[in-house]
Amino acid sequence: MTLKPLSVPSLLDKLEASYGAQKPCWPVEPYEFLIWWHCGYPASDVTCTKGWTALKKEVGVEPRQILNATQAKLAHALKAGGMVPEVRAMRLQQIAERVENEFGGDLRNAFVGRIEDVRKKLKKFPGIAEPGADRILLFGKIAPVAAVPSNCPHVLVRVQLGLERENYSVTYGEAQSLIEAEIPKQFHPRQRAYLLLKEHGQTLCKRTKPKCQECPVSSHCAYFAGKDRGRSRPL
Incomplete structure (x- = not known):
């Protein structure tokens, strides 16, 4: 050839x-993407979307809604997205708690300063490595990274x-x-x-x-x- x-x-x-x-078939708002990413396991567009849809219906996705829900209720909703819903319920509350306590309930408050520093903040969230941080930066329209x-x-x-x-x-x-x-x-x-x-x-x-x-x-x-x-x- x-x-x-x-x-x-x-x-x-x-x-x-x-x-x-x-x-994109996922939420492009950065906080919502963090939640969506843990709505399915093994994580895929299909499993995450199923869990996300159930979570929105049964609990809601705002930080306060997730923190006010019991882990059992969160896990019940997340079963729609696949395996280990109890672990994923815990991860959601960790994310919501950090957004509430560190960023005043709005993750976009974290997006100030150098992009390198913003990326480091994102990578402190569960399940977010370099590719995930880049994805959030790009689709959240924070920085047009590659x-x-x-x-x-x-x-x-x-x-x-x-x-x-x-x-x-x-x-x-x-x-x-x-x-x-x-x-x-x-x-x-x-x-x-x-x-x-x-x-x-x-x-x-x-x-x-x-x-x-x-x-x-x-x-x-x-x-x-x-x-x-x-x-x-x-x-």
Whole structure:
């Protein structure tokens, strides 16, 4: 196969032509995202949304509503989102308590000063590492950072560079660098990139057993070109 490399924006255009325009299925308000993220386990768009819907109906999602509820009531609502609802109920109350006590009931009070400091504050919440903090910063319109989907940072690295690294942090950093270099530092373009790469990673360019034969960008993918060369080698 002859590789026909594309710029990252052109690659995203092809993905959008295949999948259509994407919208986040999670709450983009930072505090609400923190709650949504713990509404499902194992965490996924489907499980978190199920738990979130039940929580809103049975308890509510505001900090005071969560703190005033018993853990048993929270756990009952969170069962809709999957396993260990008791643990997730505890996490929700930890989040709500911190927002109330440290930020006066409004998490946006934390978003002052350097982005590095804001990111550190976010990473102190349960279950939030670098990718999660970046996601909150980008979709909460706090800073147009080069966020990369946490469960598929390999997508852009595969297509553009050939192979993801064995170290997750290195792969994530390389994907960020590709976005930084070619996607304008604005909210909409970088949100669009995140959503399209996420969709492609979950649908076809999976971490294991990617469906390369069905991929709309395989003729531009360095990873697929390498596989193709491997198939053509004589035994």
